[in-house]
Amino acid sequence: MESAKHLKRTRSDVVYDAVIFVILTIIFLLVAYPLYFVIISSFSDPVAVAGGKVVLYPVGFTLDGYNEVFKAKTVMRGFFNSLLYTAVGVSINLAVTLPTSYALSRKDFPLNKPITLFYIVTMFVGGGMMPTYLVVRDTGLLNTMWALVLPGALGVYNMIVGRTFFTTNIPSELMEAAKLDGCGNTKFFFHIVLPLSGAITAILFLYYGVGHWNSYFSALLYVSDRTKWPLQMELRNILLQNSVNMSKTVMTEEQLAEKERLEALKEMMKYSLIIISSIPVLIIYPFVQKHFVKGVMIGSVKG
Amino acid sequence: MTVNAVPVKKKRSFLQRMQGNWDLLFFCLPGIVITTIYHYIPIYGVQIAFRNYKAKKGIWGSDWVGLKNFERFFNSAYAGTTITNTLLLSVYSLVASFPVAVILALMLNSLRHKRYRKVIQAVTYAPHFISTVVMCGMLILFLSPRVGVVNTVIKSLGGEAINFMGKSYMWRHIYVWSGIWQGMGWSSVIYFAALAGVSPEYHEAAIVDGATKFQRVLHIDLPFLAPTMTMLLILNCGSILSIGFEKAFALQNDLNIGVSEIISTYVYKVGLINRDISFSTAIDLFNSVVNSILLITVNFITGKMSGNSLW
Structure with missing residues (x-):
């Protein structure tokens, strides 16, 4: 359409452009406002939030909500558990996925087709919740971090994204040249392929990382020991099941207004909690948005 | 691979080709081992659906009961409710969200302001990275009858x-439209990328x-997007009964x-x-058997109708 620009725009085109502009602006506001509202509410006086006074900017700026979150031991424990699980999980994911992707990208590897099929099958056929649970239990993973990181060590979709990347970015001539110089596959992978794999490592790191950070299903199934809960399980308790342990307790002789304020603070703490739980993703999002999108495009190419 | 090597390659045996x-x-081995243990063994373990599993006897030692478990499900009141709920929820989800992603991509692609497009x-895309728990937490907060912002406005x-x-x-409306809110940007990426392939000459x-x-x-x-749309439609239909556990569970309450x-x-409960x-x-x-049947059927139908199919 770039080169079509010099052609004259008709009146209906001008109308069309205006309509598109307005609709997209509405969509933009619909998506952005709730996110913005969470942010300003987390900094506002809880009573103002509950009273609907917070609309465009924080009212009665305060950090009380954040204070409450930092005082909640369970939340902090969950936060650090999640950091650990994500770090260990992503390391395992990359260590398993990258070599597999590379091996399967090699056309001259005779087991290429059968192994690819082995993985594709798992996308459509599975054992389901309980049979998987029994295997996790019988391998002794229940109530350990490993239950959250081992069973999903290789995501098939991610593996295919990686394979497509290697097929298109590592020319087979390079391998042949290296072979003539007496360089084997292993050496070639570690000394030549990996240094060229920055982009795909970033993409997989993010896909797997966000997955680990955000998931609660595995923990719900496999981890009943609360000291080992990831952050999402603690969030579930507070945000969805409404069981907040406040650091302050209301005395019977305290005034109604104070009681109400604490009630509101309890709600407000949730906004702060949402922000804090999103911090790791928020920090990396602006830097990596283009990588995320690139990953979708690589994945959509038929492998 | 040189041209000369091709005819020779075909004659070589498997072991010769594996050399080096x-x-x-x-x-590949670590991935194969883990996938075998945590994916293939559970598939074999599905046989406990036809057994009466007792912890003492284990998966392989429990007594066979044939189709008794299936009969019990279909004779219970839950069969009708859960199947209907699942179907309604996922069909509604699919029908509502599928066009939104396509339309959003078309609109973004024809927006004249490139800078503004990047911002949008x-x-x-951002809500895609919000976790299910936080997403549902936000919904419950906003919609709360006491302090929720929506009710404050009302x-x-x-x-x-x-x-x-x-x-x-x-x-269902809350479930589906919050899903669209969260996913429309991200689902439009693939269409938007495909639109880059439209030749300006047209x-x-x-x-x-x-x-x-x-x-x-x-x-x-729009016609240029047809193959991509077909592919995604088939894949979505294949998972129509496996609609996410996480969100439905998180939004459940007694009422x-x-x-x-x-x-x-x-199944979880x-x-x-x-x-x-x-x-x-x-x-x-x-559930999985119905999914497979749906996938194969839709793939067959779209293959006949448009020539686009997964295999």
Whole structure:
């Protein structure tokens, strides 16, 4: 359409452009406002939030909500558990996925087709919740971090994204040249392929990382020991099941207004909690948005 | 690979071709071992759907009961409710969200302001990275009858506060439209990327012929997306009964359970809470079989109709 620009725009085109502009602006506001509202509410006086006074900017700026979150031991424990699980999980994911992707990208590897099929099958056929649970239990993973990181060590979709990347970015001539110089596959992978794999490592790191950070299903199934809960399980308790342990307790002789304020603070703490739980993703999002999108495009190419 | 090597390659035996490539098999080994243990052994373990699983006897030693677990499910009141709920929820989800992603991509692609487009994209992708728990937490917060911002607005306009999460008839709409809010940007990426492949010559030719911009989007851009749309539609239909456990479970409460109990949440409760493991597996198995049938059927139909199919 770039080169079509010099052609004259008709009146209906001008109308069309205006309509598109307005609709997209509405969509933009619909998506952005709730996110913005969470942010300003987390900094506002809880009573103002509950009273609907917070609309465009924080009212009665305060950090009380954040204070409450930092005082909640369970939340902090969950936060650090999640950091650990994500770090260990992503390391395992990359260590398993990258070599597999590379091996399967090699056309001259005779087991290429059968192994690819082995993985594709798992996308459509599975054992389901309980049979998987029994295997996790019988391998002794229940109530350990490993239950959250081992069973999903290789995501098939991610593996295919990686394979497509290697097929298109590592020319087979390079391998042949290296072979003539007496360089084997292993050496070639570690000394030549990996240094060229920055982009795909970033993409997989993010896909797997966000997955680990955000998931609660595995923990719900496999981890009943609360000291080992990831952050999402603690969030579930507070945000969805409404069981907040406040650091302050209301005395019977305290005034109604104070009681109400604490009630509101309890709600407000949730906004702060949402922000804090999103911090790791928020920090990396602006830097990596283009990588995320690139990953979708690589994945959509038929492998 | 040189041209000369091709005819020679075909004659070589498997072992000859593996020569010098054994280390590639080692590259694959960790993944194969883990996938075998945590994916293939559970597939074999599905047989407990036809057994009466007893912890003492284990998966392989429990007694065979044939189709008893399936009969029990279909004779229970839950079969009808959970299957209906699952179908309604996922069909509604698919029908509502599928066009939104396509339309958003078409609109973004024809937006004249490139800078503004980038901003909209960055913002609409963002909710995709919010976790299910936080997403549902936000919904419950916003819709809370006491302090929720939505009800504050309703009350200030003189209306009565509505307990949104407690109203069964609203649950599906909340589920589906919050899903669209969260996913439309991200789902549009793939279409937007595909649109980069539309040759500008089509547009130029159409302009010369007097086509308006709207006509060009409708008759050039949209048909160009057809293969991508077909592919995604088939894949979505294949997972129509496996609609996410996480979100439905997170949004469930006692008041909306009548519409929010879907097959996967029921499987979880029967299996993990009631410890009725064989029964739970049977329901799960029924679910996957229906999914496979749907996938194959839709793939067959679209293959016949448009020539686009997965295999």
